[in-house]
Amino acid sequence: MADNRAQDLLSRRYRVMGHHTPLFYEKPLHLVRGEGVWLWDNEGNRYLDAYNNVPHVGHCHPRVVEALSRQAGTLNIHTRYLHNNIVDYLERLTSTFDEGLQMAMLTCTGSEANELALRMARFCTGGQGVIVTDFAYHGNTEAVSEIGTAFMPEAKTTRRVKAFPIPDSYRPLDGLGGEPLAQAYADRVQQAIDAFHAEGMNVAGILVCPDFANEGLLNVPPGFLEKAVTKVRQAGGVFIADEVQAGFGRSGRHFWAHQWYDVTPDIVTMGKPMGNGHPLAGVVARPDMIEAFSRESMYFNTFGGTPVSCAVGIAVLDAIEEDNLMQNAVTTGAYVADGLRRLQQKHELIGDVRELGMFFGVELVRDRKAKTPASTESRRIINLMRDKGVLVSTIGVHDAILKVRPPMPFQPGHADILLKALDEALTQVASEGSV
Amino acid sequence: MADNRAQDLLSRRYRVMGHHTPLFYEKPLHLVRGEGVWLWDNEGNRYLDAYNNVPHVGHCHPRVVEALSRQAGTLNIHTRYLHNNIVDYLERLTSTFDEGLQMAMLTCTGSEANELALRMARFCTGGQGVIVTDFAYHGNTEAVSEIGTAFMPEAKTTRRVKAFPIPDSYRPLDGLGGEPLAQAYADRVQQAIDAFHAEGMNVAGILVCPDFANEGLLNVPPGFLEKAVTKVRQAGGVFIADEVQAGFGRSGRHFWAHQWYDVTPDIVTMGKPMGNGHPLAGVVARPDMIEAFSRESMYFNTFGGTPVSCAVGIAVLDAIEEDNLMQNAVTTGAYVADGLRRLQQKHELIGDVRELGMFFGVELVRDRKAKTPASTESRRIINLMRDKGVLVSTIGVHDAILKVRPPMPFQPGHADILLKALDEALTQVASEGSV
Numbered sequence: 001m002a003d004n005r006a007q008d009l010l011s012r013r014y015r016v017m018g019h020h021t022p023l024f025y026e027k028p029l030h031l032v033r034g035e036g037v038w039l040w041d042n043e044g045n046r047y048l049d050a051y052n053n054v055p056h057v058g059h060c061h062p063r064v065v066e067a068l069s070r071q072a073g074t075l076n077i078h079t080r081y082l083h084n085n086i087v088d089y090l091e092r093l094t095s096t097f098d099e100g101l102q103m104a105m106l107t108c109t110g111s112e113a114n115e116l117a118l119r120m121a122r123f124c125t126g127g128q129g130v131i132v133t134d135f136a137y138h139g140n141t142e143a144v145s146e147i148g149t150a151f152m153p154e155a156k157t158t159r160r161v162k163a164f165p166i167p168d169s170y171r172p173l174d175g176l177g178g179e180p181l182a183q184a185y186a187d188r189v190q191q192a193i194d195a196f197h198a199e200g201m202n203v204a205g206i207l208v209c210p211d212f213a214n215e216g217l218l219n220v221p222p223g224f225l226e227k228a229v230t231k232v233r234q235a236g237g238v239f240i241a242d243e244v245q246a247g248f249g250r251s252g253r254h255f256w257a258h259q260w261y262d263v264t265p266d267i268v269t270m271g272k273p274m275g276n277g278h279p280l281a282g283v284v285a286r287p288d289m290i291e292a293f294s295r296e297s298m299y300f301n302t303f304g305g306t307p308v309s310c311a312v313g314i315a316v317l318d319a320i321e322e323d324n325l326m327q328n329a330v331t332t333g334a335y336v337a338d339g340l341r342r343l344q345q346k347h348e349l350i351g352d353v354r355e356l357g358m359f360f361g362v363e364l365v366r367d368r369k370a371k372t373p374a375s376t377e378s379r380r381i382i383n384l385m386r387d388k389g390v391l392v393s394t395i396g397v398h399d400a401i402l403k404v405r406p407p408m409p410f411q412p413g414h415a416d417i418l419l420k421a422l423d424e425a426l427t428q429v430a431s432e433g434s435v
Numbered sequence: 436m437a438d439n440r441a442q443d444l445l446s447r448r449y450r451v452m453g454h455h456t457p458l459f460y461e462k463p464l465h466l467v468r469g470e471g472v473w474l475w476d477n478e479g480n481r482y483l484d485a486y487n488n489v490p491h492v493g494h495c496h497p498r499v500v501e502a503l504s505r506q507a508g509t510l511n512i513h514t515r516y517l518h519n520n521i522v523d524y525l526e527r528l529t530s531t532f533d534e535g536l537q538m539a540m541l542t543c544t545g546s547e548a549n550e551l552a553l554r555m556a557r558f559c560t561g562g563q564g565v566i567v568t569d570f571a572y573h574g575n576t577e578a579v580s581e582i583g584t585a586f587m588p589e590a591k592t593t594r595r596v597k598a599f600p601i602p603d604s605y606r607p608l609d610g611l612g613g614e615p616l617a618q619a620y621a622d623r624v625q626q627a628i629d630a631f632h633a634e635g636m637n638v639a640g641i642l643v644c645p646d647f648a649n650e651g652l653l654n655v656p657p658g659f660l661e662k663a664v665t666k667v668r669q670a671g672g673v674f675i676a677d678e679v680q681a682g683f684g685r686s687g688r689h690f691w692a693h694q695w696y697d698v699t700p701d702i703v704t705m706g707k708p709m710g711n712g713h714p715l716a717g718v719v720a721r722p723d724m725i726e727a728f729s730r731e732s733m734y735f736n737t738f739g740g741t742p743v744s745c746a747v748g749i750a751v752l753d754a755i756e757e758d759n760l761m762q763n764a765v766t767t768g769a770y771v772a773d774g775l776r777r778l779q780q781k782h783e784l785i786g787d788v789r790e791l792g793m794f795f796g797v798e799l800v801r802d803r804k805a806k807t808p809a810s811t812e813s814r815r816i817i818n819l820m821r822d823k824g825v826l827v828s829t830i831g832v833h834d835a836i837l838k839v840r841p842p843m844p845f846q847p848g849h850a851d852i853l854l855k856a857l858d859e860a861l862t863q864v865a866s867e868g869s870v
Contacts, residue, residue, distance in 0.1 A: 077712070
């Protein structure tokens, strides 16, 4: 009966949305309620959310819902009039950045933020060439799809984008390590620059997620990014840090993931967790770039930076502070990572465990020496875990890396539930044999 | 004191947002509250909103605020899980369209909707060339800026866009009228097609606002659009109707402005009024196009079609029905138009009055014969009206057309206030003499 309802809903969904909209799990989840790190389906089953980063401070956080509701009932209007909220919010937001990044433009989505960053970089440098990794995804508009080397159609035909190999120290280039590995990847960035120049195109910049999240939450060879950015800047380009997934304290020690590196971006884009689900995103950049670009473009975003969006943004910043979520990302993050490493001791399938605050990548391999990606197994595991009431997903070139990225209020007790479910799923997959 | 506060806020805004973000009025308005068709500033002054179409069913409509708050407190999640709201909403939304337009994709902004429409048109036709008017604005992303012939930097350099003269019957091409005028404009569309072909580029489509709103809410020569679309389709392109401003019953008799014409679009984009200020936008299109595009693109929009956005979308549709807003657009719209025409009898400055439901364009000219655009005067008038407590703005090639586009609950009593303020402002500008 309940299953029929889900099936009916799915059929109706196909009819109005088509058959190709992304949907999680072999047996799609029909959700009806969320609170903190928990979600409930239409049959009353509870799920531990160890995947969703958009509900950053927790599903339906009362402070955020209250700020949203109060402001929506008071005034919601665009930024062609003055309002306190946007100024208060942007002062607060830019205070989390290094000196030199003290001006902002608000949008509604990460795609719009990356669009704006690309437009600004191209406008200010006069270059068109953009350098990204060879397994990048940064959003869904045309120009952003061009840099979507992971699978976007526009990336296959554009001449404005060149890719370098993902800076992975688990599967290192030429079997190198340490400083030579960092240098080897940076040399590949230089090759991209040279290739643009050979084709008569100037370089606008390099755009990467500082976590290299979609690439598999890589352990980047230390020094690589600094070297790469230096080369890009020497070529006249800028450094765009896509913090859409990485930002807002998820990495624990720093508010922004780029702050783990010894280089300050020219432009930073942000989105997903920014409004805890409310469509809020934006760009923080060098004031000279924003001034130059805005003078020419008359950029205006009807829903960007409304009093409601900014009230929500402020509430999210408040919740991160008041709920001590960055400290929690450090401590609970370490607890989760320890647990994952214990599972690695026990389960041959776990090739590598990587973490950054409250973000974890568990790379599954069929053979630890050959590092053969265990894609089928990882798909099986996330479906088994769903049935056990724990939500995670996969990422990476081969979709063989478990992506564990829970709401920030995730506690050690939740970690125990996650680890137990993963342990059981790994045991079951091992018992089922190679697939 | 209060003025100092607005000045302080402006200085702080410049510091975090730069000096070039669009801002209305010589003396910017600092707003704090909205309700129905009314807005209040930080000094307690009340303003009649005769401009904003985003608060479509009225500022802070209780039904919309309640739906937003309730769903935000229950569950806000992306569409990779099943949820009733998006299916319920899209069934209801697509029911307002002609047969053949029964599938939809949701985004957060009109720019994203137009991006998606362009990607889809280019993907499905294999063409790159897009035809727009020579004074078009459709949003702020790169590909959408390319079609922003009104002032966007990217429009100046792209080779993928060609423009035809705005199909204006007030300033008609070659002084023609009636059927020959419609034919003359359609011939200009054919010239654009031919020019693309001469350059070896196939045509993806024509994209216009069916109201030609930014162009000045034109009275389009009857038959023009049908002829133009036929030519584009013969060349293998599609018809994209940008209903971001025009849709959701504003034109009174029809829910969609394209329904005034005798041609059905292949793709329709929508946004602004869709969520009454909540960032909700989307594309309704031919199912075969959505299926073909989605299969290849894996299009996903994190904040598009969340349970919260769809709850808001449903509440807006409810409010349009329950508050009889389309009927009101017909009756109050006619009342406003009559009043504007009476003012035209009295004031030489009014060259033309155009209306479509609850949307009005008042074209100001220094000389009714020569039709010299009264740009300075129109700027003066909107500032004078602001001081009188009535908000309107300007549009058109010369910014000499008053844009009057109030929230849909606008009543005859509000119209009287608007008309009185406009009458006084016109009198004052006339007394000040030519500027």
